[in-house]
Amino acid sequence: MAQQKRLRTLTNTLKDKASLIVASLSIKRNISTVQINILRATTHNLSSPPSESQISAVLSITNTSHILPRTCIISLMDRLHGTKSATVAMKCLFTLHNITVQGSFTLKDQLSCYPSYGGHNFLNLSTFRDDLDFESLQLSSWVRWYAAVLEQLLTVSRILGYYLNSNNNLSKKDSLILNASNADLLYKLECLVVFVEQISGVPESLELQKTELVYEIVRMIGEDYRNVQGEILLRLEELGKRMEDLDIGELNELLNYLKRLEESKENLVLLFVNRRKNNRFWEMIKEIKIRGLEKKEEIEGNWLMVVVNSNTVAAELTRSTNPFLEPGQYFSVPQQR
Numbered sequence: 001m002a003q004q005k006r007l008r009t010l011t012n013t014l015k016d017k018a019s020l021i022v023a024s025l026s027i028k029r030n031i032s033t034v035q036i037n038i039l040r041a042t043t044h045n046l047s048s049p050p051s052e053s054q055i056s057a058v059l060s061i062t063n064t065s066h067i068l069p070r071t072c073i074i075s076l077m078d079r080l081h082g083t084k085s086a087t088v089a090m091k092c093l094f095t096l097h098n099i100t101v102q103g104s105f106t107l108k109d110q111l112s113c114y115p116s117y118g119g120h121n122f123l124n125l126s127t128f129r130d131d132l133d134f135e136s137l138q139l140s141s142w143v144r145w146y147a148a149v150l151e152q153l154l155t156v157s158r159i160l161g162y163y164l165n166s167n168n169n170l171s172k173k174d175s176l177i178l179n180a181s182n183a184d185l186l187y188k189l190e191c192l193v194v195f196v197e198q199i200s201g202v203p204e205s206l207e208l209q210k211t212e213l214v215y216e217i218v219r220m221i222g223e224d225y226r227n228v229q230g231e232i233l234l235r236l237e238e239l240g241k242r243m244e245d246l247d248i249g250e251l252n253e254l255l256n257y258l259k260r261l262e263e264s265k266e267n268l269v270l271l272f273v274n275r276r277k278n279n280r281f282w283e284m285i286k287e288i289k290i291r292g293l294e295k296k297e298e299i300e301g302n303w304l305m306v307v308v309n310s311n312t313v314a315a316e317l318t319r320s321t322n323p324f325l326e327p328g329q330y331f332s333v334p335q336q337r
Contacts, residue, residue: 016043031071034061038075042091049146050091050214055098059107069107073099080123086139090213097110097220100153101165108163112154119129123147127222139214141203146217152198153224156231159191164227177238184244187255189235193257195228200264202271222272229281232261236288243291251296258289 009204016039025036037057061068080092099107125147130136157163177185199221208214239246239254246254262285 013044029069030061032071034058034068034135035075037061038072038079038095041095042079042088044085044087046087046211046213049094049216050098055095055102058095059099059103066106069104072107073110074198076114080125084130085132086128086136086143089125089128089130089143090139090146090217093143093150094217094220096212097146097150097153097217100150100157100163101220101223112158123151135139138203138205138208140253141205142208142214142217145203146221148201149195149198149221149224152195155180156191156195156228159188160231164224164231173234176183177234180238182239182250185235185239186250186257189232189254189257192228192232192235193260196225196232196261196264196268199225199271200267202267206270218271225268225272226278227277233281233284236284240288240291243288243295246292246295248296248299251292251299255289255292258285258292261285262289 019039022034023032023039037054041054041058058072061072075090076096080089080096082094083089096111099111103111125144126145128140128143130140130143153164180188209218265282
């Protein structure tokens with residue numbers, strides 16, 4: 001087994017070197033540089049994630065031309081879709097993730113709209129499987145999970161109208177939320193809840209976090225999760241202020257989202273090992289849920305009173321207008337339901 005692993009490591013090293021040689025032979029120097037930087041950041045070596053300098057090299061080269069951002073994303077996608085290695089796929093996703101955090105606006109824009117013709121899973125990794133060995137199989141489940149999380153991250157940014165980690169002025173966000181309709185608040189809340197649910201669907205093989213690559217990936221997703229918590233809190237606070245004005249349909253929708261968040265909590269605690277506990281977040285969810293349930297009971301109680309009173313009035317009208325009764329006689333007619 002040890003000999004097979006050494007042989008596989010040697011084979012992968014030769015593959016990486018061969019790919020670098022081919023890329024360096026290109027006559028288009030700018031494009032060649034982009035491809036070489038991507039290859040260096042996405043080697044087959046599982047022991048470590050791409051270094052900061054390797055990620056910086058991928059990001060910085062795109063600042064010199066308006067053509068290179070598209071070239072960078074296409075090259076990364078080709079690398080991602082062309083590999084059968086779970087390690088290479090994870091490193092490609094990690095590099096893409098760094099683009100959403102540190103990349104230029106043009107680079108982010110190229111990522112968010114690729115491919116232009118759409119598709120439910122544009123990273124196309126829902127069936128990814130590296131069955132080389134047991135570790136590769138386990139890592140494959142992380143590839144599928146990570147891809148789905150990144151897709152939802154881009155969806156959230158598109159729906160919110162800004163990237164989660166952008167330096168948006170808090171007062172500007174407050175203004176947007178204050179002027180939003182109930183429907184808009186709930187629509188964007190749902191998208192944020194789906195992102196939390198996607199994170200909570202983490203693979204069971206949490207022991208893989210011992211590897212530096214997976215650990216760094218979880219750390220980065222933890223930062224995204226913290227940002228999403230902030231976005232959810234802003235909307236819950238505003239919906240809490242509007243609680244008295246919500247109709248029964250809006251209340252039911254809100255309560256459903258809160259229930260889904262609570263159902264995700266256990267896996268999130270296991271994934272982040274309380275690093276992202278944020279008691280205020282969960283306390284707010286509990287508080288809004290209680291108030292929402294009380295408001296729902298109040299509305300339903302008022303409906304019951306209206307129905308009962310309507311039936312009483314109808315019965316009185318029946319008794320008072322029945323021509324076959326003697327004066328002073330009453331005969332109550334059951335109401336149809």
